[in-house]
């Protein structure tokens with residue numbers, strides 16, 4: 737039977753990237769998705785913005801919502817200092833299995849906790865299960881209608897504290913209107929839009945960075 741797109745992405749990594757070299761993994765996936773098959777990784781253009789926010793925040797604890805093949809997980813983890821880690825949630829078991837292998841190929845497994853499950857089920861357990869006090873950075877990149885409910889859930893669980901940075905992908909395309917309205921109108925967030933393009937295309941898209949100001 738036909739392979740899946742994630743399986744073809746993993747094959748591109750295993751044939752084109754060097755074990756232990758995260759940049760070569762990123763380059764291999766971007767080349768495949770630009771020249772062979774589009775896929776919903778954050779991509780190189782928005783990925784550079786993600787990089788700059790990670791470097792600016794220099795987070796100790798990162799939460800990523802939506803792993804897919806692990807492309808953005810590798811982008812984030814490669815910038816983390818020793819002792820820092822990214823917890824990434826993925827509820828599709830096939831995608832999670834591919835992501836584990838991509839993350840392993842990049843040599844970053846010590847900086848990544850991939851949790852197979854739904855954000856709504858796992859966020860309430862973050863403190864108890866992972867000993868997380870609050871997240872320094874949250875990268876929202878899962879189904880778009882979950883951005884707002886999961887942000888409210890993170891607030892309710894005390895996982896967003898003064899200074900926590902939320903970085904949301906796709907606020908224009910496919911779009912997250914209710915989330916955008918919330919963070920831009922809330923007195924508790926300072927929000928700014930980074931204009932870019934939908935991964936591997938000329939279509940407008942962008943990232944919204946929202947800093948929690950405290951209660």
Ligand SMILES: C[S@@+](CC[C@H](N)C(=O)[O-])C[C@H]1O[C@@H](n2cnc3c(N)ncnc32)[C@H](O)[C@@H]1O
Nearest residue numbers: 777778802804807808826827854855877878879
């Ligand atoms: C756009 S892809 C993630 C891309 C990845 N962040 C990257 O840039 O390489 C979205 C992923 O979120 C997953 N997902 C969607 N809703 C979710 C939820 N509520 N909990 C966990 N994973 C979810 C989907 O299965 C899919 O793999």
Ligand SMILES: O=C(c1ccccc1)c1ccc(O)c(O)c1[N+](=O)[O-]
Nearest residue numbers: 776777778877878879880905906910
């Ligand atoms: O929703 C889609 C989508 C919709 C239709 C077809 C393919 C993908 C999408 C597109 C670009 C993204 O960066 C992204 O994160 C997603 N997503 O699924 O979360």
Ligand SMILES: [Mg+2]
Nearest residue numbers: 778877905906
């Ligand atoms: Mg996205």
